[in-house]
Amino acid sequence: MTTSLSPAARLSRWMPKLVLAPSFVIALFFIYGLIAWNGYLSLSASRLLPNYTYVGFRQYANLFESERWWVALTNLGIFGGLFLFFGMAIGLLLAILLDQKIRAEGVLRTIYLYPMALSFIVTGTAWKWILNPGLGLEKLMHEWGWASFQFDWLINPDRAIYTVAIAGVWQSAGFVMALFLAGLRGIDDSILKAAQIDGASLPRIYWRIIIPSLRPVFFSTLMVLSHLAIKSFDLVMALTAGGPGYATDMPATFMYTMAFSRGNIGLGAASATIMLTTVAAIVVPYLYSELRTKR
Template identity: 75%
Template sequence: MIQSTRPAQYGFAERWLPRLVLAPSFLLSLVFIYGFVVWNGYLSFTASSLLPRYEWVGFHQYARLFANDRWWVAVFNLFKFGVLFIGISMLVGIFLAILLDQKIRFEGFIRTVYLYPMALSFIVTGTAWKWMLNPGLGLEKLMHDWGWTSFTFDWLVNPDMSIYTVVIAAIWQSSGFVMALFLAGLRGIDDSIIKAAQIDGATLPRIYWKIILPAMRPVFFSTLMILAHIAIKSFDLVVALTGGGPGFSSDVPATYMYAMAFTRGEMGLGSASAMMMLLSVSAVIVPYLYSELRRGSR
């Protein structure tokens, strides 16, 4: 009788023990992530200022947001930053991946050097590039000390160019990660396809352009989604490198949201901007998830 109950007890434990172990983290995530997302969404429709106020005002905060010039500067900066950051990072990553795919000497060492910036936080990257691009400390001063007194590189303090310093730092940090993704994709291509193309007389550049790169469409799409996600949420790099300045010339939506909600006491306006960022991230992630689900069903 005892032997017949043990399998049932073991089956019960196998079914419910993993669920009991995961339940606390699931509940905490449900409350402190999704619960606060819902709460933030509700605050965006209220008259909250320094502290939450639950007086319903409809779309008033969104109307204020869209009428705010600083918000549109942040949106346009995000567009410039996103296009340049994603485009150049992918180009540099593909080039480095193709270079390493040629089985060059010291490949492991070179790959480590390229990947090293990704091990740093964006705060460290922003601080380092702030020193390097500071006209009184970095590149411009070095050129002047070497005798090129006419050399100027004042992008960090130039309102029209400050956002491009963020682009430079972000590309430097993320290109190695993109290289790793593409290199993994290249190493997954069947060598017999390449050998067959070489037998037919195709040159190596034509093989990459016509055969290998088109076969890596899933890698391109995944990389695009990841970089777009990083670009939309950019905050710490901007804060460490430019602080959103000079003035608010290098603001992005994340720094705008922080300034409104935690510096200027406009919690309702900051919540509205955060919801717009959430919609932007959703616009990137939802198509990706949909394509993955369709691929899995096939």
């Protein structure tokens, strides 16, 4: 014998679905719907305005024939490699130093984390002033009497991409430090004490025991920083605007320039689809491994 639910019980059962329905519909349309639209535009003859004439993979062929696109990919490789390596290395070093239970740890942790509280626009603008030969570091060294000092990377087409990496590492190192510090504080102290009783030195303990135990943190940090590197836009625009010329172009700035400045929506959509595919290739395996671990 089945009993019918009261209106209040039915409402309580449906309430979670009713609350989530608007956000679900909005996300479905404005995220996945626009992703699908962008994918179709990349297969169309769109130029200044959307043109839904299907042209297959012509835009992708034009994309990979573009010298500027290959410059953007090369810059992404340089920036991404430096950003990942130095961001993780400096962050791990800072975490190890703070893990020694030093005085004023809270103050130092706040100082190291502060750059992450800033937007990439602020970071790029600040480093643009610091690295400007006529305003920042070079001018300061000349005023201090070092007339031969020269640091013109910001206006040097061959070195400008390294200034983007410097600014990116400066902002991300504190965030990486926080992740590694949380991992260090989660390691069982009894393991470390047993290693010390056995006569292992502190550097050996970190190298042989602690750092290998941080493998999940390394993996998570690598995923986050890789995602940030691939979609870097605001830092580049604030610091170099893709210049000199297009020497510091990245895939995100290339997409913006083609779609909104050069009037080539189809080519911009193709580059955005390539970026989306690259990010998905990084994020999807990470999400799959996380879900499988929880199960």
